[in-house]
Amino acid sequence: MLDKTYDPAATETRLYEGWESSGAFAADPASAAAPFTVMIPPPNVTGSLHMGHALTFTVQDALIRFRRMQGRDTLWQPGTDHAGIATQMVVERLLAGEGTDRSTLGREAFLQRVWQWKAESGGTITRQLRRLGASLDWPRERFTMDAGLSAAVRTVFVRLFREGLIYRDRRLVNWDPKFQSAISDLEVEARELRGQLWHLRYPVADQPGRFITVATTRPETMLGDTAVVVHPDDPRWSDLIGRHAVLPLVGRRIPILADTHADPAKGSGAVKITPAHDFNDFVVGQRHDLPMPSVLDREARITLAELADAIIPVAGIADPAFLRTLDGQPREAARTAILAELERLELLEKTEPHTHQVPHGDRSGVAIEPLLTTQWFCNAAVLAQPAIAAVEQGRTQFVPKQWENTFFAWLRDIQPWCISRQLWWGHRIPAWYGPDGQVFVAADAAEAAAAARAAYGTDVALTQDEDVLDTWFSSGLWPFSTLGWPEATPELARYYPTDVLVTGFDIIFFWVARMMMLGLHITDQVPFRTVYIHGLVRDERGQKMSKSKGNSIDPLELIDRYGADALRFTICTLTGPGRDVKLGAARVESYRGFVTKLWNAARFCEMNAIAPQPGFDPAGARLTLSRWLLDAANAAVAAATTALEAYRIDEYAAVSYRFVWNVFCDWFLELAKPVLGAADTADAAEIRAVAAHVLGTILRLLHPAMPFVTETLWDHFGYGGPCSLIRAPWPVADAVTDAAEARAELDWVVRLISEIRAVRSEMNIPPATRAPILLREAAPATLARAARWDDAIRRLGRAESVTPLAGPPPRDAAQVVLDEATIVIPLAGLIDLDAERTRLGRERDKAAGEAEKIARKLDNADFVARAPEEVVAENRERLDAAREDATRLAAALARLG
RNA sequence: GGGCGCGUAGCUCAGCGGAAGAGCACUACCUUGACACGGUAGGGGUCACAGGUUCGAUCCCUGUCGCGCCCACCA
Numbered sequence: 001m002l003d004k005t006y007d008p009a010a011t012e013t014r015l016y017e018g019w020e021s022s023g024a025f026a027a028d029p030a031s032a033a034a035p036f037t038v039m040i041p042p043p044n045v046t047g048s049l050h051m052g053h054a055l056t057f058t059v060q061d062a063l064i065r066f067r068r069m070q071g072r073d074t075l076w077q078p079g080t081d082h083a084g085i086a087t088q089m090v091v092e093r094l095l096a097g098e099g100t101d102r103s104t105l106g107r108e109a110f111l112q113r114v115w116q117w118k119a120e121s122g123g124t125i126t127r128q129l130r131r132l133g134a135s136l137d138w139p140r141e142r143f144t145m146d147a148g149l150s151a152a153v154r155t156v157f158v159r160l161f162r163e164g165l166i167y168r169d170r171r172l173v174n175w176d177p178k179f180q181s182a183i184s185d186l187e188v189e190a191r192e193l194r195g196q197l198w199h200l201r202y203p204v205a206d207q208p209g210r211f212i213t214v215a216t217t218r219p220e221t222m223l224g225d226t227a228v229v230v231h232p233d234d235p236r237w238s239d240l241i242g243r244h245a246v247l248p249l250v251g252r253r254i255p256i257l258a259d260t261h262a263d264p265a266k267g268s269g270a271v272k273i274t275p276a277h278d279f280n281d282f283v284v285g286q287r288h289d290l291p292m293p294s295v296l297d298r299e300a301r302i303t304l305a306e307l308a309d310a311i312i313p314v315a316g317i318a319d320p321a322f323l324r325t326l327d328g329q330p331r332e333a334a335r336t337a338i339l340a341e342l343e344r345l346e347l348l349e350k351t352e353p354h355t356h357q358v359p360h361g362d363r364s365g366v367a368i369e370p371l372l373t374t375q376w377f378c379n380a381a382v383l384a385q386p387a388i389a390a391v392e393q394g395r396t397q398f399v400p401k402q403w404e405n406t407f408f409a410w411l412r413d414i415q416p417w418c419i420s421r422q423l424w425w426g427h428r429i430p431a432w433y434g435p436d437g438q439v440f441v442a443a444d445a446a447e448a449a450a451a452a453r454a455a456y457g458t459d460v461a462l463t464q465d466e467d468v469l470d471t472w473f474s475s476g477l478w479p480f481s482t483l484g485w486p487e488a489t490p491e492l493a494r495y496y497p498t499d500v501l502v503t504g505f506d507i508i509f510f511w512v513a514r515m516m517m518l519g520l521h522i523t524d525q526v527p528f529r530t531v532y533i534h535g536l537v538r539d540e541r542g543q544k545m546s547k548s549k550g551n552s553i554d555p556l557e558l559i560d561r562y563g564a565d566a567l568r569f570t571i572c573t574l575t576g577p578g579r580d581v582k583l584g585a586a587r588v589e590s591y592r593g594f595v596t597k598l599w600n601a602a603r604f605c606e607m608n609a610i611a612p613q614p615g616f617d618p619a620g621a622r623l624t625l626s627r628w629l630l631d632a633a634n635a636a637v638a639a640a641t642t643a644l645e646a647y648r649i650d651e652y653a654a655v656s657y658r659f660v661w662n663v664f665c666d667w668f669l670e671l672a673k674p675v676l677g678a679a680d681t682a683d684a685a686e687i688r689a690v691a692a693h694v695l696g697t698i699l700r701l702l703h704p705a706m707p708f709v710t711e712t713l714w715d716h717f718g719y720g721g722p723c724s725l726i727r728a729p730w731p732v733a734d735a736v737t738d739a740a741e742a743r744a745e746l747d748w749v750v751r752l753i754s755e756i757r758a759v760r761s762e763m764n765i766p767p768a769t770r771a772p773i774l775l776r777e778a779a780p781a782t783l784a785r786a787a788r789w790d791d792a793i794r795r796l797g798r799a800e801s802v803t804p805l806a807g808p809p810p811r812d813a814a815q816v817v818l819d820e821a822t823i824v825i826p827l828a829g830l831i832d833l834d835a836e837r838t839r840l841g842r843e844r845d846k847a848a849g850e851a852e853k854i855a856r857k858l859d860n861a862d863f864v865a866r867a868p869e870e871v872v873a874e875n876r877e878r879l880d881a882a883r884e885d886a887t888r889l890a891a892a893l894a895r896l897g
Numbered sequence: 898g899g900g901c902g903c904g905u906a907g908c909u910c911a912g913c914g915g916a917a918g919a920g921c922a923c924u925a926c927c928u929u930g931a932c933a934c935g936g937u938a939g940g941g942g943u944c945a946c947a948g949g950u951u952c953g954a955u956c957c958c959u960g961u962c963g964c965g966c967c968c969a970c971c972a
Contacts, residue, residue: 005934190969197972217971267972280970356971367971402901406967409900413968505967540909542965573920574909578902580965582909590921593934604931654911654919669931677930754938761938767927796937798929850916857915862952871915871953878916 002606002716006599008563012708016130018723019711025135027075029490036072037498038064039479039528040136041511045080045143046087046121049128051537051545052504054555055581058571059534059649060502061134065704066644068135069730075495077482078136080125082118082145084426084471085179085363091117091425107424114425128556133564133707135726142482144474145427152481153474154430154443156522161431161441165379165521166419168431168439172282173418175371177300178364181422182375184470185415186509188368190357197354198339199268201347202228203317205244205253212237212245212256213349215267217356218277219342220335223250223307223323224295227273229259229284234269248347249338251318252310257288276372292372300369302326302334317345331369376420376429376467383517384411390516396526399647400577403505403533410509411517419470426468434460476514479527500647501528504536532647534575540584558588565706566592572653572705594657595709598702601665602713605695608676612696612719613689618734623683624788625675626690627742629668632659633694634733640701641730649705656701664698667750674791692717697731748782748819749789755816755823756797762839763814763831770798771825774805774813778821808895815840815892817885822892837896844889851882 019025027035038060043053060076068074091114095101102110122143129136142149160166173182198219201211212228228245230237237256244253261284262271275285275292285292293306304311304327311320322341326334342348359368388411390396391404398404420429432440432448438455440462442448452460474481479501483492497519503512512531519527539545545552558567570591574581618630636659643651668691675687696719699710703725714725736742756773765771773793775786786793786802793802805824809815812828814836854875857863864872 002931004932190971193971195971215972261970261972263970263972269972271972273972278971280972354971357969358971405901409968509967536966576910579910587909587921589934593932596934597932600932600935602931607931650911658919665932666936673930757937758939761926764926767929767937795929854916857953860952864952866952867915874915 002599002603002713004603006563006595006709006712008565008595008708009560011712012131012133012559012564015708015711015723016133019135019726020130020138022723024723024726025076025137026139027137027495028073029494031073033071033073035075035495035499036064036067037075037077037495038500038502039077039482039498040079041501041503041507042079042081042142042144042475042478043125044083044086045118045125046083046090048124049132049555051553051555051583053125053129054132054567055534055537055571055575056502056504057129057132057134058568059532059575061132061707062568062572062649062652062704063500063502063644063647064135065707065726066730068726069700069703069728071729075140075491076134076136077140077142077495078126078129078138079142079478079482080122080144081471081475082143082426084421084423084468085181085183087114087118088423088425089363102424110424131556131559131564133568135707140482144471144478148484149474149477149481150427151443152477152485153427153469155486156477156518157430157469157473158441158443159522160378165382167377167379168374169377169416170372170374171377172276172279172370172372173375174359174361175298175369175373176361176364176366177298177369178361178366179423180298182371182373182418182420183361183368184418184472187362188359189362191360192355193358194353194355195358197267197352199349199351200248200272200342201349202245202248202272203347204240204256205246207243211347212240212270213268214270214272216272217354218274218335219338220302220331221274221277221295222247222272222338223302223304223326224274224276224293225250225254225272226275226285226290226292227255227257227288228270229257229262229273230270231260231262231264232258234262234264236264236269246314246317248317248342248345249319249323250307250310251312251314251320255288259284259287277370279370282370282372294372296331296369296371298371300331302329302331317347375418376431376465376469377416378419378473380414380417380517383521384414384513386520387411387513387516390520390526396516396528397530399530399532402578403508403531406505407508407513411513417470419473420465420467421470422466423468426471427474429465429467429469431465432462433465434462472510472514473518475511476518477522479515479519480523485523496523496527497525498528500530500532502532502534505533506536508533530647533578535578535580537581537583540582540586542580542582553583553585558585561585562588562592563595563708565595565709568707569594569653569705572649573657574650576650577648594661595706597661597665598698598706598709599713601660601669602695602717604669605691606717608688608691610688610691610695612692612717616689616693618690618693619737621686621690621737623675623686623690624742624745625668625671626686627736627739628746629664629690629694630734630736631739631742632663632668633697633731634736634739636663637697637701637731637733644704653705656698656705660698660702664694667746668694670796671746671749671789671792674795678791693734699725700728700731703728745785745788748785749792752786752789752818752823753793753796755818756793756799756825759814759816759823759825760798763827763835765827765830767798769830770794770800771827771830773797773799773802774809774824774826775802776805776809776822776824778804782819782821809892811896815895817843817888817892820884822888833896837893840889840893840896844886844893847882847886847889851879851886854879854882 064074064076174188176183195217197215199213199215201213204210225247240256241258243256247254273281273284275281275290276294297303313320434452440448440451452462479498480496483496485492515527539551566588570588621627636655639655640652672687675683699714703710711725715722783804790802793799809824810826812831813824813826816823
């Protein structure tokens with residue numbers, strides 16, 4: 001016997017272990033079935049499950065389970081990402097707690113320490129994915145720093161280098177002073193800050209008393225200024241073009257140049273140019289061939305090293321002694337000191353409040369310092385072209401399609417991708433340097449040594465590049481590196497390209513675009529045919545969930561409280577296309593009610609000896625109720641299948657929910673009760689068989705969304721062996737005899753009972769009072785129907801009897817019009833005649849109003865002439881029906897007197 | 898500054914050219930032999946606003962207003 005309530009905690013772990021140990025999650029490369037492949041977006045190896053994971057993995061698992069049931073050979077590839085900066089940060093924080101740091105430990109020991117941390121905490125996320133029910137093919141789990149994946153990284157790097165698509169360059173990069181590493185454009189986020197705009201007066205050389213005013217938000221970089229530019233057409237400064245300014249504090253003469261970069265509308269119209277510390281200035285500097293001295297070092301401290309030769313004492317403007325006090329100062333302190341000195345020298349014209357966007361490292365949270373360094377770059381502009389073409393040609397499709405625009409916009413204007421990071425945790429760049437700096441890029445040290453020997457004619461000592469690769473470089477290879485590439489494995493041949501990539505829009509650039517670029521270039525195939533983009537998880541008020549805001553909900557806690565199925569089903573119902581998912585515990589709690597409803601429906605079935613009948617053939621179903629249910633199940637299955645195929649998880653959930661609750665429970669089981677309650681008849685036997693059959697359909701239909709409770713019931717009822725629902729066939733339409741007739745009949749029964757209930761409720765008839773139901777002016781077919789459903793009507797309509805009425809209705813009776821018939825409910829002593837008159841009047845007016853509206857439409861010649869025939873015909877029918885209703889209601893009202 | 902998305906019942910959202918929908922919340926009644934994590938019935942909406950296209954617009958077009966997000970030169 002099933003317990004009175006479903007206890008998820010008691011079943012989930014056991015079922016998951018059952019599935020996993022039986023190999024139910026495993027792909028089968030030897031299978032004759034068509035493959036269906038999904039690559040997990042690899043979570044950070046040291047991370048733990050948050051609501052965003054719960055969303056994406058629930059969606060993926062539902063799709064995988066659906067396709068698996070459809071008979072596809074599914075591969076859901078698991079794995080984790082080494083997450084360079086994030087993981088290194090965690091371990092560094094650990095070290096700080098122990099009073100040490102990575103430089104004290106040294107590279108080798110530090111890396112050992114990270115591997116140790118990975119060994120300790122790397123299993124957390126995969127354990128948590130199991131709690132969610134994710135049916136990943138665990139024996140195939142990969143890690144981005146596995147030997148195999150690392151080899152793939154080196155192979156790709158070497159190849160792209162040889163093709164000239166990876167190169168070393170000295171240029172401005174986004175420098176994160178906290179991590180002391182370059183980061184990519186994508187890892188920079190603009191934060192709005194309220195700062196100041198300082199107007200500095202630079203003396204014009206050889207024109208005593210003349211100044212050119214420049215406005216800046218970063219006065220500390222002025223030491224590195226190598227020019228001032230003004231717009232060629234700006235009359236304020238045109239006479240100074242070609243002259244020089246004397247750079248205050250430093251004393252160097254810098255040219256005043258004409259350049260359209262200067263916007264006359266902004267600041268003073270004159271711009272100081274600091275090519276080594278500003279991206280725009282860098283471009284201007286290149287254009288005018290300006291020197292580019294760095295005046296900030298890797299820690300964002302002032303450094304005068306590159307300035308030393310240029311410092312010229314100038315009376316009243318530049319004092320080398322002051323400059324020396326700045327050397328080694330952090331940028332903030334230098335700013336204060338420089339402003340004070342300029343003020344003292346009367347070179348600070350004014351200070352204005354100024355709100356502006358300041359780039360910050362998204363992980364470090366500190367302001368980025370544009371810095372001239374030598375880094376490795378990937379020529380993304382070249383790789384982007386095939387990626388753009390693949391989406392344009394539809395070889396890869398985004399769902400929803402609108403995200404293609406986002407994808408295109410970014411790729412069409414893509415900048416060189418800085419792929420080197422000055423970190424330790426990650427794939428070390430496979431480049432070695434000879435004594436003279438000659439670079440040898442090779443898959444390993446031996447190969448590099450051989451290349452060096454060939455180049456120098458003798459063995460030389462090589463040193464490997466200290467840097468590691470951007471984490472997203474290895475993630476970009478994930479769809480094929482996990483399948484064994486560069487080896488030509490059977491898995492690669494069979495499961496690549498993958499079918500669908502499921503992820504949030506926040507990593508379209510970081511990851512999706514990189515996979516497209518690298519995948520197409522390396523394999524000549526798109527890495528996935530579809531990209532399904534879901535929204536972000538937010539709290540109930542629509543705020544982004546974050547630890548710092550304290551509004552995040554722990555999915556594990558929700559699973560503990562309500563069960564994984566309730567959480568999963570909630571996520572499924574809420575994840576509409578292009579919509580964020582607003583989720584709170586209350587929602588999960590309410591959908592737990594659906595899990596309970598299913599459970600109780602199953603309990604009812606069990607109590608009524610409903611059990612699967614081997615060899616049952618739905619086509620042989622004889623009873624109208626049976627055929628109606630089978631037909632409704634067909635419709636639900638078809639709608640659910642279409643929805644899942646179109647990635648409409650929300651619609652799939654809604655269709656399933658409505659069928660189970662509103663069709664199976666509310667009407668079928670209720671209508672079946674009289675039959676089941678009667679003696680052991682042939683009718684009862686058929687109802688049992690059909691109920692069992694449809695319950696089986698329901699369990700299969702819901703399994704992708706609610707795997708645990710459905711598998712529990714499947715096992716319990718013996719639809720298959722233990723843990724077999726996961727691989728049970730997805731339901732298809734059953735053959736149903738005369739489905740239209742069954743639909744029409746049950747539609748009438750449902751409407752009749754609903755009308756009776758509505759009148760009783762409105763008339764405040766106590767539930768205990770059973771009233772006779774009289775059918776007036778009913779056609780013989782209607783009376784026959786009523787006779788067939790006598791039990792059900794009496795039970796669900798709380799009726800004493802259902803009989804025809806030949807003559808006029810009794811005085812104290814409620815009346816309802818249903819098609820051609822009038823339902824008369826005599827309620828002597830119970831009915832308030834005034835209320836009934838009011839009610840009938842209202843109903844009549846409603847019907848008359850409706851008729852009026854349709855009549856107006858039909859009177860419109862244009863409508864009749866131009867609207868499609870079906871629409872006009874439909875309106876004519878509706879008009880007839882409304883008029884008849886109005887007439888009958890008016891007659892009923894008249895009978896009340 | 899550029900782009901995208903969203904404004905439909907108290908809340909969360911579906912519908913996107915031919916009768917305004919669901920879930921939750923609310924109200925009334927009901928411990929009826931599966932389920933009170935339940936049942937039955939009910940109230941509640943000029944579908945943001947203004948124009949336009951159409952026989953017909955919540956749905957298509959244009960504009961306005963609100964909200965959110967992404968990208969973008971820290972003068």
